[in-house]
Each structure stands twice: as C-alpha cells, then as structure tokens.
Amino acid sequence: MRLVPFRFAILLGFAVASVAVTTNQAGAIPLFARKYHVSCFRCHTVPPVLNDYGRRFQINGYQLPGTDESEPIWAQEPLSLSFVFYPSFVSAHTVTTTGGIKTSSNELTFQPSGLDLFTAGTIAKHLSYFLAAPIGITGPGQYSPSIETMSIMFNNLAGPDGQSNLNFRFGRFRLWNTFPDNTTIVESADYLIYDYNPAGGTLLIADPQWAASVYGFFPQILDGLRYEAAVSDGTDGGDPLNSNEANFLMLEQTAYIDNAPFRLGLYYYGGKELAVNNVTDNMNRYGFAVEANDPWTKRFDLSFQYMSATDDNIVGIKQTMDGGFLGLNVLIVPEKFFIYGRYDFVDVNQTSEKQNQWTGGIRYHFAPNVGAYAELSYLDDNTPAAGSDTKTTLTTLGVLVGF
Amino acid sequence: MKMKTKVGKFTALVAAFSLSLALYSCATSFNGSDQVSVARGKAVYHEACAPCHGDNGDGSGPVSVSLRTKPRDFKLGVYKFRSTASGELPTNYDLLRTINSGIYHTAMPSFAQMSIADQYSVVEYIKTLSPAFSDSSQYPLDTVRISTPIPYTLNSIERGREVYLNMHCWSCHGITGEGNGPAAPTVTDDEGHHIQPTNLTHYWDIKMGRSPQKIYLIFSTGLNGTPMPSYAQILTDKQRWDLANYVYSLSHKDRFYDGKQLSNMH
Numbered sequence: 001m002r003l004v005p006f007r008f009a010i011l012l013g014f015a016v017a018s019v020a021v022t023t024n025q026a027g028a029i030p031l032f033a034r035k036y037h038v039s040c041f042r043c044h045t046v047p048p049v050l051n052d053y054g055r056r057f058q059i060n061g062y063q064l065p066g067t068d069e070s071e072p073i074w075a076q077e078p079l080s081l082s083f084v085f086y087p088s089f090v091s092a093h094t095v096t097t098t099g100g101i102k103t104s105s106n107e108l109t110f111q112p113s114g115l116d117l118f119t120a121g122t123i124a125k126h127l128s129y130f131l132a133a134p135i136g137i138t139g140p141g142q143y144s145p146s147i148e149t150m151s152i153m154f155n156n157l158a159g160p161d162g163q164s165n166l167n168f169r170f171g172r173f174r175l176w177n178t179f180p181d182n183t184t185i186v187e188s189a190d191y192l193i194y195d196y197n198p199a200g201g202t203l204l205i206a207d208p209q210w211a212a213s214v215y216g217f218f219p220q221i222l223d224g225l226r227y228e229a230a231v232s233d234g235t236d237g238g239d240p241l242n243s244n245e246a247n248f249l250m251l252e253q254t255a256y257i258d259n260a261p262f263r264l265g266l267y268y269y270g271g272k273e274l275a276v277n278n279v280t281d282n283m284n285r286y287g288f289a290v291e292a293n294d295p296w297t298k299r300f301d302l303s304f305q306y307m308s309a310t311d312d313n314i315v316g317i318k319q320t321m322d323g324g325f326l327g328l329n330v331l332i333v334p335e336k337f338f339i340y341g342r343y344d345f346v347d348v349n350q351t352s353e354k355q356n357q358w359t360g361g362i363r364y365h366f367a368p369n370v371g372a373y374a375e376l377s378y379l380d381d382n383t384p385a386a387g388s389d390t391k392t393t394l395t396t397l398g399v400l401v402g403f
Numbered sequence: 404m405k406m407k408t409k410v411g412k413f414t415a416l417v418a419a420f421s422l423s424l425a426l427y428s429c430a431t432s433f434n435g436s437d438q439v440s441v442a443r444g445k446a447v448y449h450e451a452c453a454p455c456h457g458d459n460g461d462g463s464g465p466v467s468v469s470l471r472t473k474p475r476d477f478k479l480g481v482y483k484f485r486s487t488a489s490g491e492l493p494t495n496y497d498l499l500r501t502i503n504s505g506i507y508h509t510a511m512p513s514f515a516q517m518s519i520a521d522q523y524s525v526v527e528y529i530k531t532l533s534p535a536f537s538d539s540s541q542y543p544l545d546t547v548r549i550s551t552p553i554p555y556t557l558n559s560i561e562r563g564r565e566v567y568l569n570m571h572c573w574s575c576h577g578i579t580g581e582g583n584g585p586a587a588p589t590v591t592d593d594e595g596h597h598i599q600p601t602n603l604t605h606y607w608d609i610k611m612g613r614s615p616q617k618i619y620l621i622f623s624t625g626l627n628g629t630p631m632p633s634y635a636q637i638l639t640d641k642q643r644w645d646l647a648n649y650v651y652s653l654s655h656k657d658r659f660y661d662g663k664q665l666s667n668m669h
Contacts (some may be wrong), residue, residue, distance in 0.1 A: 041469050042510040051466045053454040066451030067516040162517065208519050219450045223458070259457050261465045298468040334469050 001004030040368040061128035061155035068127035068161035080121040101199035178265035178289035188396040192344040193323040199281040201273035202402040246271030260293035444528030460532035480535030481628040489625040489633035553644035563649025575600040618647040
C-alpha cells in the first residue's frame with residue numbers, strides 16, 4: 001500500500017520530464033493553427049474548449065469566419081494533417097458496499113492513449129470535410145485504427161458567403177449541442193448524462209452517429225443564433241431505420257454582455273432503438289444549457305446543463321431520469337494556466353439510483369500545443385434497490401501533445 | 404476684344420459649373436457607395452472580427468481575454484504597422500495589407516480567402532470606429548518612401564551592428580537581440596500593458612519585419628503606441644538600411660556577438 005504513492009511520484013516525475021523534453025522539440029503546431037499561421041488559442045480558450053471564434057470557425061466548415069474558400073486541400077501547404085496523443089497515469093481507488101459488506105481496491109495504470117489523427121479542410125467552394133481517426137492501443141504491440149467521425153459539409157448554401165447561415169452535412173459526426181463531449185477540459189471523467197442509456201443500445205446523444213443535418217449560424221441576430229436539425233440512424237451505422245432512428249433539434253442564442261458571452265441553448269433528441277431484450281424502446285432526451293462568462297474579469301466561465309430523459313420500455317417498465325452538470329473554468333494566465341471543476345448528477349426516478357460526480361483539475365501549457373494536467377475525480381454511484389454503493393476516486397496525471 | 408472676353412467668361416462659367424456638377428455627382432455617388440461599403444463592412448466585421456476586437460471595436464471581444472497579445476483597439480486610431488510617418492494614421496492599403504496578410508506570431512490570421520471587396524469594406528468600417536479618421540487635420544498622410552536598398556553584405560551588417568549599439572537598441576532588444584535587454588521587463592505600450600520586446604533572433608517571433616525592406620520601413624515609421632520610435636529624423640537613410648540588414652541577419656541566425664562570429668559570414 002505504501003508503495004503506491006512512491007510509484008506514483010516516480011511516474012509523475014517521469015511525466016514532467018517527458019513534457020519538458022517534448023516542449024523543446026515542439027516546433028510544429030496542429031492542423032488549423034499551422035494552416036492559418038496562428039496560435040491554438042485563436043480558437044480555443046483552452047484546448048479543446050472552443051471560444052467564440054472557434055465556434056464560428058467550426059460552423060463555417062472549418063474555414064475562417066467571413067470566408068468561403070475554394071482551394072482544395074491537395075493544393076494547400078502545409079498538409080492538412082495533425083496528430084494528438086494524450087498519455088496519462090491513473091490511480092483508481094474504489095470502495096464498494098454491497099449488502100453491508102465493504103470491499104476496496106487500488107489500481108495504478110499507465111494509459112498510453114494511442115494517437116488521434118485529424119484531417120480537415122476545403123475540397124471546393126462551399127464544400128469541406130472533417131475526419132478523425134484514432135489509432136488505439138489494444139495490447140502489447142497491437143494497434144487498432146478506427147474512424148471516429150467523418151463528414152462532408154456543404155457550406156454557405158444561402159446568405160452571404162462566410163456567414164454560415166445555411167449548411168448541410170452528412171456522415172458520422174457528433175451533433176452540435178452547446179457542450180459537445182469532445183470539447184470539455186475535463187479529461188478523466190465523462191459527462192454522466194451523455195453516457196446514460198438504460199436500454200443498452202447504441203443511441204447516445206453525444207456520441208458520433210450516422211446522420212444528416214441542416215445547421216447554421218446567424219450572426220445578424222443579437223450576437224448569433226445557432227441551430228441544427230438532424231436525422232440519425234444510431235451510432236453504428238447500417239442499422240435499419242425501423243428499429244433505430246432519432247431526430248435532433250437544437251437552438252442556441254448568444255448575447256454579449258459587455259463583451260462577455262452569455263448563451264442559452266435548447267435541445268431535443270428523440271426516437272427509438274432496439275434494446276438489449278430485443279424490444280423497441282421509444283426514448284427522448286431534452287433539456288437546456290446555459291453558459292456565462294463574468295463580464296468584469298471575463299476569466300470565469302460557468303456552464304450548466306439540465307437534461308430530462310424518458311425511456312418507455314426498460315425491461316417492460318417506463319423509466320425517467322433527471323440529470324445535469326455544473327462546470328467552472330478559470331483562466332489564470334492566458335494561453336498558460338487554467339483551473340477547472342465540474343459537478344455531474346444523475347437521478348433515475350424508478351430505481352432511485354443516484355450518481356454524483358465531482359471533478360477538479362489544473363492545466364498548464366508549456367507551449368500552445370503541449371500541456372500537462374492533474375485531475376481528481378470522485379464518483380458516488382448509489383443504487384438503494386440493489387443495496388449497492390460504489391465510490392470511485394480517480395487521480396490522473398496526463399500530457400496532451402498535438403503536432 | 405470685348406466680345407471675345409465675354410465669350411471667354413461665359414465659357415469659363417459654363418465649364419466651372421459643369422465641373423462643379425460633375426464633382427458633386429461623383430461625390431454623391433462615391434458617398435453612396437461608401438455607405439454601402441461601410442454597411443457591408445459592419446456585417447463582415449461582426450462575423451469575422453468582433454469575437455476578438457469586440458462589438459464596438461475596443462479590442463475586448465470575448466476571445467481577447469485568452470490571448471496574450473491583445474487585439475487592437477480600433478477606437479484609438481493608433482496602428483503599429485503603417486507606411487506613414489510616426490504618429491500618423493495608416494493608409495487604406497496599410498489596413499488592407501494587415502487584413503490580407505495577418506500578423507505573424509499573433510492570433511490575427513490572414514483573411515486572404517475573403518473577397519477583396521469584403522476586406523476593403525472592413526477597412527472602411529474600421530475607419531468609422533475612430534474619430535481620428537474623420538479629423539481633417541490628420542491629412543494629408545505623409546507616406547514613407549522606401550529608398551534603394553543597400554546590399555546585404557558583411558560590411559553593411561557590421562555597420563548596422565555599430566548603429567544597434569550606439570542607438571541603444573540593446574536596452575530593450577538585448578545585446579544578443581534576444582529581446583532580453585535591461586529595460587525589457589518594464590516596457591509598456593501607451594495603454595500601460597506590458598509588451599515584450601521582439602526576440603530578433605527568432606524568425607517566427609517577428610510580426611511584420613521579415614525582409615530588410617520591411618525592417619527598414621519599421622525603423623522609418625516607428626510603431627505607434629509603443630516605445631519603438633521612428634529613426635527617420637535621427638538616422639541617415641544609409642544607417643537605417645545597415646541596421647535593417649543587421650536585424651535581418653539576426654533573425655537568420657547569423658549572430659555576431661561583439662563581432663566574434665563575423666568570420667563565419669560569406
């Protein structure tokens with residue numbers, strides 16, 4: 001038991017040394033920053049959290065707001081390709097109480113994370129693409145490449161060029177909620193509400209899924225109205241639409257209060273999926289999201305989301321859930337040092353299951369594309385009906401490198 | 404003779420009237436197209452520029468807080484990168500060039516993919532954000548003429564090094580040009596924000612002067628709003644070219660600390 005902190009300290013030292021070495025060699029910067037000769041922080045408050053410029057860049061088909069490029073990627077230099085890897089050390093301490101009997105375990109692991117490959121850009125005027133392909137490590141010397149998201153976007157189909165009023169996309173992608181789960185600063189703890197799926201199927205609101213959508217942005221309305229309407233056939237693709245399908249609708253309005261963004265988003269995600277017991281579960285998720293920056297220092301970013309979920313057939317019974325999260329990101333030194341925290345909660349009404357998760361962390365960037373973080377996460381999963389309570393504490397030390 | 408004079412006066416009167424009419428109609432139509440351009444510029448600005456420069460152009464857009472090099476405050480009408488004399492406003496072309504090319508080592512990207520008409524409309528709109536541009540006392544602008552360059556030779560670089568030392572450039576930029584001079588920690592801009600003197604040995608740190616011509620222009624215009632002065636009245640044309648060649652040599656890693664490495668130069 002006493003060896004665990006000692007080992008962790010050694011690994012921590014190794015991680016810091018790795019970052020120091022990597023920093024000296026980090027001359028390159030990731031894809032878009034390299035293409036447009038700007039720092040990563042042009043589009044990110046802290047990678048991967050997008051700032052307002054990054055959000056406009058993304059919705060304009062991964063090209064600068066106000067522009068509609070026509071040059072295909074094969075004519076562009078440098079090559080539109082970047083890699084991100086994020087190894088980490090994780091110490092997990094779990095205490096489980098079942099039927100009054102308490103057991104505990106400790107585990108220290110190194111998670112190499114693999115390598116995420118990204119390529120994106122314009123193919124022709126009004127046409128762009130995005131592809132994310134992680135290469136996972138499945139065992140000693142074993143690597144498993146996969147395609148996480150790939151989409152074709154038709155940009156600026158109506159309205160002035162570059163203002164993103166009306167666009168269309170098709171492929172396997174994440175639907176644009178106010179807080180997509182791939183743009184959170186928290187690395188070690190998932191959003192609990194996004195992972196909630198009692199039917200055990202594949203339809204998850206925040207996961208990449210095969211879909212077609214109409215989306216856009218109106219900078220003309222206050223400081224920007226964003227929308228998306230999509231039809232999806234589930235995350236795996238190829239599923240017949242009569243057993244798996246969902247519709248998604250999102251509206252989000254941004255207003256600047258003394259140049260501090262305030263956002264309100266509303267969303268609905270509903271459809272049906274084939275549950276594990278081979279019956280159809282009609283489900284829906286809806287809720288709202290709020291984001292506010294403090295208008296004085298503008299260094300505090302508060303986020304909140306509420307979700308209500310209904311599934312009509314979970315082993316023959318209807319099940320409802322209320323959940324959400326409250327997050328705070330604080331920018332201590334621009335482009336350098338950040339602290340953050342988030343509280344997640346899920347209440348399943350029929351089973352009385354309650355999940356509460358607290359996460360806090362610090363992040364330091366040695367260079368725009370090289371950062372290190374330390375996180376502490378505590379999850380309490382209590383299911384009185386089953387007489388079980390599991391408390392998990394994760395301590396994570398990781399590195400993020402993009403090139 | 405009298406008849407001729409009368410005819411002459413009449414012709415002159417008609418000509419003057421016609422010219423006035425033509426100028427008036429031109430001015431009216433130009434004003435009209437200007438207003439269209441400004442309106443278009445405002446829409447483009449709101450989409451592409453406001454996240455950093457702010458809705459009202461004061462440089463405090465929502466993105467600005469996370470940037471170490473703060474976006475320009477357009478309300479002040481003070482611009483670093485110009486082709487005009489020290490303290491003067493930039494020309495339309497200066498503003499257009501910054502939008503088109505971006506500024507290296509900052510968050511300001513190149514908007515070359517934006518149509519030239521849109522870029523120009525943004526220039527027109529930005530000019531409405533500061534009263535300085537409508538102040539007639541600011542005109543005409545005195546643009547700096549770039550003279551014939553002095554060849555980039557060892558002798559010129561050596562002379563430039565002497566100028567660098569004599570003019571105390573090192574007090575901010577450091578003896579080795581690495582931006583670490585004794586005054587560097589206390590350098591501020593006109594708004595009181597600390598600014599880091601450019602590390603002249605890092606090619607990628609240099610925002611605008613990436614050729615001897617552009618470095619010469621900076622020495623001639625100065626950087627308004629910062630302690631970097633114009634040397635147009637202090638140094639001769641030849642000295643400014645020598646200094647430009649020396650600074651260019653620093654950014655290309657031909658370092659000459661106290662002349663010790665000059666022998667390596669070919």
